[in-house]
Every structure is written in C-alpha cells, then in structure tokens.
Amino acid sequence: MDPYLDAALEEARKGLASGGIPIGSVLVCDGEIIGRGHNQRVQEGSVIHHAEMNCLENAGRLTAATYSRCTLYSTLSPCPMCSGAALLYKIPKVIVGENITFQGPEDYVRSQGVDLNIVNDPRCIEIMREFIAAKPELWNEDIGV
Amino acid sequence: MDPYLDAALEEARKGLASGGIPIGSVLVCDGEIIGRGHNQRVQEGSVIHHAEMNCLENAGRLTAATYSRCTLYSTLSPCPMCSGAALLYKIPKVIVGENITFQGPEDYVRSQGVDLNIVNDPRCIEIMREFIAAKPELWNEDIGV
Numbered sequence: 541m542d543p544y545l546d547a548a549l550e551e552a553r554k555g556l557a558s559g560g561i562p563i564g565s566v567l568v569c570d571g572e573i574i575g576r577g578h579n580q581r582v583q584e585g586s587v588i589h590h591a592e593m594n595c596l597e598n599a600g601r602l603t604a605a606t607y608s609r610c611t612l613y614s615t616l617s618p619c620p621m622c623s624g625a626a627l628l629y630k631i632p633k634v635i636v637g638e639n640i641t642f643q644g645p646e647d648y649v650r651s652q653g654v655d656l657n658i659v660n661d662p663r664c665i666e667i668m669r670e671f672i673a674a675k676p677e678l679w680n681e682d683i684g685v
Numbered sequence: 686m687d688p689y690l691d692a693a694l695e696e697a698r699k700g701l702a703s704g705g706i707p708i709g710s711v712l713v714c715d716g717e718i719i720g721r722g723h724n725q726r727v728q729e730g731s732v733i734h735h736a737e738m739n740c741l742e743n744a745g746r747l748t749a750a751t752y753s754r755c756t757l758y759s760t761l762s763p764c765p766m767c768s769g770a771a772l773l774y775k776i777p778k779v780i781v782g783e784n785i786t787f788q789g790p791e792d793y794v795r796s797q798g799v800d801l802n803i804v805n806d807p808r809c810i811e812i813m814r815e816f817i818a819a820k821p822e823l824w825n826e827d828i829g830v
Contacts, residue, residue, distance in 0.1 A: 581746070588733060588742045588770065597733045601726070604830055624769025625733065627790075629829040645772075648793065684749055684774040 544568050545637055545661060548613040551578040551591065552667055558583050561682055562667045565595035565614045567631075569606055575599025581682050590682075591615070592622035596629070607631050615664040617644040619683060627652050637664030641672060642683060689713050690782055690806060693758040696723040696736065697812055703728055706827055707812045710740035710759045712776075714751055720744025726827050735827070736760070737767035741774070752776050760809040762789040764828060772797050782809030786817060787828060 544566055551564025555578035567575035577594030580586045589597070592614050607629040612618075615637035618626065623644050626634055633655045639646065640660060649656050672679045689711055696709025700723035712720035722739030725731045734742070737759050747755075752774040757763075762784035763771065771779055771794065778800045784791065785805060794801050817824045 585746060586742060587744075587746055587774075588738045593733045597731060599732075601730060601732055601826065603826070607829065620769035620772040621766060622769070624765035624767070624772075624790075627765040627769075629732075645769075681746065681748070684752065 542635070542659070544573065544611070544613050545615075545635060545659060545664075547573055547576065548591075548615050548637060549661070549663055549667070551576055551595075552615045552664070555579050555583075555591070556667065556671065561678065562671050563591040563614065563616045565591040565612065567595050567599045568611045568613065569609050574602075574606075574610075579682065582678070588621070590619060590622050592618055593625055596625055602629075604630065611635060613637070615661075616668060617642055617646060617658070618649070619644045623649045626654060633657075635659060637661050638668070640665050641668040687780070687804070689718065689756070689758050690760075690780060690804060690809075692718055692721065693736075693760050693782060694806070694808055694812070696721055696740075697760045697809070700724050700728075700736070701812065701816065706823065707816050708736040708759065708761045710736040710757065712740050712744045713756045713758065714754050719747075719751075719755075724827070727823070733766070735764060735767050737763055738770055741770055747774075749775065756780060758782070760806075761813060762787055762791060762803070763794070764789045768794045771799060778802075780804060782806050783813065785810050786813040 552562040556562035560582040561579040580589035611633040617639035693709040697707040701707035705727040706724040725734035756778040760782035
C-alpha cells in the first residue's frame with residue numbers, strides 16, 4: 541500500500557469520526573508529508589475547506605519551488621475548486637484515491653500538464669459509498685448539487 | 686458605475702489598508718450582496734483565502750438553488766482556484782473588474798457555461814498596478830509564481 545494514500549485515508553476517517561464528510565488529503569514534498577487535512581463543511585461550516593483545500597491551508601505559505609516538488613493526495617477525485625488550487629500552485633502530481641463516487645475535471649487537469657493518477661482503492665470507495673447512502677443531502681451540498 | 690463592483694473595490698481597499706493584497710469580491714443574489722471578502726494571504730497567512738474564496742466562505746453554506754441566482758464579482762480575473770469554486774457551485778455569472786494585470790482561465794470558465802464579463806475598470810487596474818510595483822514577490826507568491 542501507499543503510505544501517503546493511507547495517511548489521506550486516515551484524514552478522511554478523522555473527518556467521519558468528527559461528524560464530517562469523509563474525504564482526506566495530504567501534501568507530500570521530497571517524500572515527507574508537509575500538510576494534512578480533511579473536509580470541514582460540517583465541523584467549521586466551511587464551503588471552501590474541502591479536504592485538498594484544508595490540506596493546502598494547513599501546509600501554509602510555500603514557495604513555487606516547493607510546490608513544484610509536491611504531490612497532492614486526495615481520497616476522492618478533486619472537484620473543480622480543488623483541481624483549480626492544484627493548478628494555481630502548479631503542483632505537478634496528483635494521486636486520487638477513487639473516482640467512482642465522484643469525478644472531477646480530470647481531463648482538464650491533465651490537459652494543463654498535471655500527472656493525475658487514479659488508484660481506485662476499495663477503502664476510499666467504501667467510505668464514500670457508506671457516507672453518501674447515509675447523508676445524501678450533505679454530500680450533494682458539498683458538490684454544489 | 687456598478688454598485689456591486691464598487692463594493693468589491695471597497696473590499697480590495699480594505700485589504701490594502703490592512704497590509705494585504707488588494708483584491709476584493711462580493712456575491713450578489715437577487716440584487717442583494719450576501720457575501721463580501723478580500724484576499725487574506727497576508728492578514729491570515731492563508732493560501733486559499735483569495736478574495737472570491739473569502740467572499741464565498743463569508744457568505745456561508747448556501748443551497749444550489751441560491752447559488753444558481755448569484756453573480757460573483759471580483760476586482761481581478763479569477764485564478765484557476767477561484768474559477769473552480771465558481772464552477773463547483775454553478776454560479777452562473779461572474780463580473781470581473783479587470784484582466785489586464787492578471788488573466789485567469791476565462792475561456793475554460795466560459796466553456797463550462799458561465800457568463801463571464803470583463804469590465805476593465807481603471808480603478809481596479811490602478812490598485813493592482815501600484816500594488817504589484819510595490820510588492821512583486823508577494824504578488825508572485827499569490828499566483829503561484
């Protein structure tokens with residue numbers, strides 16, 4: 541298993557345990573996790589702290605040189621906002637836990653030069669399937685539906 | 686003049702007065718301003734609170750039905766992240782104060798069905814020109830350069 545994806549999944553589980561939407565993310569630079577986060581819609585009433593955004597915010601202000609050596613992990617295919625954040629900071633690589641329950645603008649992200657890989661880890665799929673079945677309205681709100 | 690763009694510019698000026706990057710935004714629904722914000726990179730040490738993101742966050746959790754009646758104003762052409770946020774929440778209309786000093790992925794946003802209009806208001810151009818000349822490193826950091 542990929543220890544970084546495991547760390548992102550651990551963030552998703554933390555989010556679930558605190559009543560939130562179970563999506564997690566980590567930012568990895570030169571083999572080290574330099575940011576972690578999970579969706580904060582419920583916990584913070586936030587409309588912008590998706591997992592990837594929360595992770596980037598927690599990583600703090602970084603130089604372009606640092607971002608250029610980073611890989612962004614997310615348990616779920618990044619939505620347009622989170623994809624855009626990766627593009628803004630020119631993060632060259634994105635590892636996606638799954639894109640079965642939701643699919644962001646992957647083709648667009650790739651067209652901008654990002655190396656985006658889909659893992660479709662069964663654990664990432666399962667945690668979202670169970671959550672969406674339990675709280676469909678909350679999920680829909682999070683993806684703007 | 687457009688009173689909503691004036692309100693976004695007022696936000697930009699607030700940001701400048703507090704030592705920050707002078708970009709402002711308002712969210713308008715049914716003729717009423719329901720969110721205001723400005724870039725918080727300096728003030729909050731934030732890498733995700735661009736003006737539009739800060740505005741959306743301040744507007745709070747809204748239904749898709751509300752977003753569908755909104756117009757997002759920004760004093761500057763929205764970057765990939767902020768453009769993505771508008772796409773995520775399916776905000777149908779975006780009014781941009783200027784795109785001379787910076788240009789976001791406007792064609793992509795339009796290709797997704799958003800009615801995006803560029804005003805090129807001299808006041809919006811001037812406040813950014815002066816800021817970029819004074820603090821180029823801070824500006825570059827904000828746009829991931």
